[in-house]
Amino acid sequence: MTKLQIKDLRKTYGAFTAVEGLDLSIEQGETVALLGPSGCGKSTTLNMIVGLTDPSSGDIRIDGRSMLGVPPGKRGIGLVFQDYAVFGNMTVRENLSFGLKVRRMTKRDIAKEVEKTADLMGLSNSLDSPTSVMGGSQLQRVALGRTLVTNPSILLLDEPLSNLEAAMRNEMRQELRRIQKQTGQTVIYVTHDQIEALSLAHRIAVMDRGRLVHYGDTHEVYHFPKETFVGGFLGDPPMNFLPGTVQASQTGHRVDIGCATIDVEATPLGLSLQSGSKVTLGVRPESIDLLDVGATDLGAEILLIEQLGADTIVTLLLGTHELKLRSTQNVSHHIGDRCSLCFHPGMVSLFDAETGVKLMASPVSKEIAA
């Protein structure tokens, strides 16, 4: 069932367009991450969903009902703020019960709901503590609890972990996943942190300069980005990009990247590529194999080897282009060695060199295979 439907949503401030023609639909019980760099319009989108900002045009529907003109408190949406926005002049219990009091619930019901939520959030022991003395992760729990206690139909989280230390962040991330599972909440998670997005969300919506660039499940968004921006934004190290020229061949197409040509016939072409058209070839660091010299036509030189515990990142020079490769195996090569590369078949994406938009990529083949 579609929980939230956003249609052609637009927000402009004078000549500046913050959000441009956004279409997004979110299913009941789904966690969707709104991901993008600062200033990409994700917070504006969030504020429009919540009702703190009025859209310039477009529609927002929750359970099929248009939310335009509905005040924030009446939308059934809960929002957890980046800075928590816990009511500093109140205790934990007062914070948790405030929303219910405003909704005119009876004292008994309020007490019951507050206890239940405090239990879920691990706040039972500190219900009567003033929030003014609490630290980051505790405040985070209060903020989340205060929102959950009102039983919102959609829960929005605005960079909820960005103010926590790394260790706390991991813990809260697991906590959020547990709570989402336990409550079956529909969650929209706004973040600029790809790890959070990839680990928490079912689907990711990547935004850039006010546009929704790619909306899909985490696997698709990561491995088969619709634009070079998505490939470059997601992943650490990000996707490798190689400029090249299409050469038609009998079996399919090849891309000439200057020092070598790469077969892309493994990915059937949805579009017919003009021979000679300029493209950008994208390949993830983990979709490249490092082989001994002469094993393939793709000869490269090793510039740097970084051991990162389980993984090894190898920086290579392929012709004039630098590439990064991630290997989970032990790398027996040394810096300065020559080697050969092999791109995993079906894991190479082609983008228009000018616009950066995907020309064709493996989901096509995946669908055909399926």
Add this chain to the structure above:
Amino acid sequence: MFVSKKMTWWAWVALALALFFAVFPIFWIVSTAFKPSTEWVAIPPVWISGQPTLDNFSAVFISQAGAAETAATAVSETGWRAIFGSIIISICATALSISVGLAASLAISRYRFGGNSTPLMILSGRMFPPIAIAIPFLVMFNSIGLIDTYLGLILCYAAFTLPFSVWMIKSFIDDLPQEIEEAAMLDGLSRVQAHIRFTIPLIRGGLISTSLFIFILNWSEFLFGLVLTAKDVVTIPVQLSKYFAATAGQLYGVQAALAVVAVLPLVVIGYFIQTHLVRGLTFGAVKR
């Protein structure tokens, strides 16, 4: 911050100088208030009177008509009217200034009313020397019959302290995360309710210290009080200047006595709200 326990000699000298400049005038006023008229301007100066007297205070509080003619009894009027006038005008003008200032700061800080230029425009009135503003005020007030009225001075004082209220309160609101109000709105409050339930209580310390600051400004204002009044309305600072007798010249002792009386409420209020004052002035009222 690391502070050395041992002060160097020059620090002592600097501190002593600063203290002298701050404390000596106060000492001198208090001392003069208890001096008989012969010691007011005696040379060499009398530091602390050998025959302390309450004559100056009785001249301020009790009508001297018919009393034996001394310098202190030369005053034509007690200080009551001035004290009453100062209390009424200062309290009302402070309340008005703070109310309007609060509304204006909310508009500027939360609704970005008028962009970035409004706060500066509000401040522009303070950029002129007060006397330059006093003349147009006099002309305006004269034509609408506000000269020599309580209402006139209240409006004038409120207008003149408004820039301070706006700038001070605005800084407290700016420090308060807007998300608190948004969270309250998500819980079902309207924008105005959110301000009343959260914004205002959370900047209470700031409001109190701003009020005190504005009150002190109003309480000690002299120029407008002098220019915009005639015979019906008088404030303490204006009354001080009126303690002058043709026979005795400036009535320093009586002036000092009224000044001591005038400073008392400020000291008392200041003492009772000092916790708020410190919290307000350190801008640490809200934990983010």
